Amino acid sequence: MYALFLLNMNTMLKAVIIDDEPKAIQGLSWELSNFSNEIEVIATFTEPEKALHYIKDTDFDCLFLDVEMPTMDGFQFLGKLDKKDFAIVITTAYNEYAIKALKKEAIDYLLKPIDTDDLKETIAKIKKYNSRMVSTDKFERILLNFNNKLNHKRITINTDGKLVFLEPNDILYVESDGNYSTLYLLENKKIVLTKKLKEVSSLLPSDYFFRIHNSYIINLNKIKEFIKTDGYVVLENGKKIPVSRQRKSDFLGKL
Secondary structure (H helix, E strand, C coil): CCCCCCCCCCCCEEEEEECCCHHHHHHHHHHHHCCCCCEEEEEEECCHHHHHHHHHCCCCCEEEEECCCCCCCHHHHHHCCCCCCCEEEEEECCHHHHHHHHHCCCCEEEECCCCHHHHHHHHHHHHHHHHHCCCHHHHHHHHHHHHHHHCCCCEEEEECCEEEEECHHHEEEEEEECCEEEEEEHHHCEEEECCCHHHHHHHCCCCCEEEEECCEEEEHHHEEEEECCCCEEEECCCCEEECCHHHHHHHHHHC
């Protein structure tokens, strides 16, 4: 089954403003109100530290960022961001920052006081950026949210630059190899992930899967036999997997 995901690039842009001067925020907000059918200011901050917490958990399209701020300048702020899946516009009263702004992944810079015509050109650049650069992280979140609404038990695996959606019964077992884990699937297929077994375990629904050994997670629905005397299980494909002594009691409880 193939799912079609449509991203509407014509929706209103959501903007965040960071500037230590309230008057500067008011001025830029007023200028942006001239483009109220294209862009909406959803948050403003005079303290960059507070903005960092907000940005971490919020999706938006563009950031208007002042350079000269007393506690943390704009470039230091950019260095602290975990994600940059939005357009960055530097706002400054000093032309000397222009080149550095562009080197810091900003799509544009605006000189204070901000000119309406310059802002119009900047908004056009933001739109172009958004239509061209829907980031992997943002797109992935959209897909994950869709998948969770569609079926909360489907498993989403990020591998080789793509998202793979699996049903729990597609997976027989998972084997650890240090910093790598291999998912063994039906029809002799497998997926290798650059994740430790503990990380993979967090992706799998606990009502289907159990970590039976330090090196193995098994699908409880795929157990064919449990050999109590020798302490191992046999899966539907004939694979024998040991049951660790420390996990045996919990395993029997699952059964």
